[in-house]
């Protein structure tokens with residue numbers, strides 16, 4: 001690992017941190033292999049980020065978690081562990097194939113019974129959840145179509161309570177978040193969505209937010225973190 005001269009790369013350091021801090025995860029590894037074999041994109045959170053989400057859920061004593069963007073259920077599995085055996089995760093996924101792989105992976109990881117996968121556009125699922133008027137969510141992880149980040153964050157306030165934790169993935173995007181509107185943001189709806197989400201996080205008086213830039217196996221990116229006041 002340290003045989004070549006010079007500092008290690010972020011990806012090498014991620015592997016080192018995984019080896020030092022995380023237990024072997026054969027079920028999670030098999031789930032990622034299954035997702036990749038089915039052609040799902042390799043955009044799930046990294047291992048250290050997944051465990052970070054689990055620990056956040058535990059720190060928040062979260063029993064009800066809402067996730068927007070399931071993919072193959074990798075982050076979902078970590079969040080499901082974080083809520084414990086009496087907790088519950090609702091996860092929103094647009095693509096039926098992704099939802100089906102995720103269902104297999106969650107079952108194989110032993111957490112299928114505590115996760116409810118809602119198939120469809122998250123905008124519709126969130127409307128349905130508002131109409132259901134259930135118990136508030138304790139933690140919301142937003143990681144889907146960035147175009148709707150602002151809407152997702154606003155709805156997370158309505159579906160939460162004072163103290164609810166909101167985490168938003170991919171708010172840095174290798175620095176693209178800071179591109180001027182003239183060159184990129186006006187023509188890139190995904191990038192504009194990330195920026196509009198940050199506008200809500202910083203501008204809504206019900207939220208108190210920060211963000212941490214991250215570097216690792218997924219490159220340079222960042223998580224935003226907010227608490228509902």
Ligand code: SAH
Pocket residue numbers: 043044045068069070071072073074075076092093094095098120121122123143144145
């Ligand atoms: N959270 C996952 C990664 C999610 S990738 C993990 O870290 O393991 C983003 C997912 O959001 C994809 O599966 C994509 O199909 C889904 N998605 C995109 N637009 C969506 C929408 N409008 N509603 C629900 N899901 C959507």
Ligand code: DHB
Pocket residue numbers: 043044045143144169170
């Ligand atoms: C990418 C990464 C993500 O975490 C995501 O949610 C969407 C896209 C990417 O690297 O392209």
Ligand code: MG
Pocket residue numbers: 043044045143144169170
């Ligand atoms: Mg993401």
